[in-house]
Amino acid sequence: MSDHWWQKSALEISECVKKKEVSPVEVVESFLDRIQQVDTKVDAFTQVWSDYAVQQAKTLEKKIIKDEGEVGMLAGVPVSIKEVICTKEGFTTCASKILAGYRSPYDATVVEKLYNADAILIGKVNMDEFAMGSSTENSSIKLTRNPWNLECVPGGSSGGSAASVSAGECVISLGSDTGGSIRQPASFCGCVGLKPTYGRVSRYGLVAFASSLDQIGPFSKNAMDSAITLSVIGGKDPRDTTSVDLPLPNYAEQIKRGMDKVSIRIGLPKEYFTEDLNKEVKDIIMNAVKDLEKQGAEIVEVSLPHTEFAVATYYIICTAEASANLARFDGVRYGFRHADSKNIIEMYKRTRSEGFGPEVRRRILLGTYVLSTGYYDAYYLKAQKVRKLITQDFEKAFQKCDVILGPTSPTPAFRFGEKTQNPLEMYLSDIYTISVNLAALPGISVPCGLTQSGLPVGLQFIGKHFDEEYLLTVAHLYEMNRSQKLGTPPLI
């Protein structure tokens, strides 16, 4: 039994731990074994906190045996954390040379909340440097491979998070999503990835990329685990003024309650089903639509007419914000510093030039350009206006439907090196996820089938602002009635 813990959900594991059917130490040790077995192939982890994980599990075990206080919702559940989220334990490198060896003096709010829920933090996972990328190939640490096909990318930027969950090396992972960085890798690796509404989860301790778009969210095996994790990590945080003071439901309970009475009107945006969408992906998505129709869902066509402008809008706004956010990496207060500079300006320049990788430099320069004198109105202000139009598209669409369904990504996972030569082509692979960040909406990617060559395909549900409850309920309903079987990656 114990060697199969990696196949269990967070709900199953926490129930067994709470009922004292298994020691959290046994669970954690089985995952550490699993990491030893498969991470040589997948390379999702940048740091494995073996001793520290066992120590957390022992503390939890004592608490359970002695009945000391309430046991948390993620009791004994092994969780991995993206390198961009601050932890006192280990390093927080953003997969960048400029933060190599950086130890955060504080825990991100989401990390504190995981500890409070009795989750076991098992290590940190790979990503594109500063979360800029769609394949995790921009990591300065190493390449992470797709557990379903080791020749393919895991997606990005949270590629390590997706791969670690999909490979059964942990049960939950926390990633961040600025333009699709949770949903796209979840789709490529065949797991569930949730980007909550902007403001639902505190960004305190998330190293900022584009502050008006960034949001932390969970990776999991299923929507129920995603719901449990959101209830743990969500909520108003005085340390992040953009976190929103709304009641935080017990999403798992709400899903169970909402299942019988849920009526669904699903909007299919006609702009998401054009010739840009891979035919095989399209067929698999339409198959999922049929599964939902059988459950009584009503399908309506909706239009998001400004979709074709989303990528352009996004790359102006996100690079502008990134160029400002990344100005703090100057070799003075933390991270890498180039030694032997004659004066401070030279020190700044050498530190930043050697510390940042090519994609980060490219985005800093693009952001600096669009914000520079004479260009601000033409690019940044224009993009802010189009962002408004994109947001209004969704408002109109939601008058005709309760949830929007489409592909998460136009293609399944691609091969290493396939898109690294042309940055624009890489950017265009985020076409369906980017609008959701611009409109600040919640979105979830749910696995819905495999291609002929055995690569996972994810569908994306997009919900209304702060209506994760409904979004998760629909995702769960779909999972319960999914006709396609996915299985697990053929790793061992």
Next chain:
Amino acid sequence: MADKKISRDEIYHIADLAYLYLDNEQAEKLASDLSEIVSYVEKLNGLSTENVEPMMHAVTMENILREDEIHASITKDDALRCAPLHDGEYFLVPKILEVD
């Protein structure tokens, strides 16, 4: 190749603003990458945005006020510990003022 949207000189100027050094090869590659990306994003110009309010915030918010109270935060030692160079009191940096 047709004239680039952004010249290599312009790239050097932006790099200077962003405190980045570039060698010739990097500048050449970036001039061509950024030219392509900027040409692409200029598709927004084809869209009329008259009377559209720019979206300045992801979620509408009011001013958030709070009492000016002292809360526990990271200690000076913890903050200095992260720095490449410090003397226990201050961050140390190379010379700022040049004396000719």
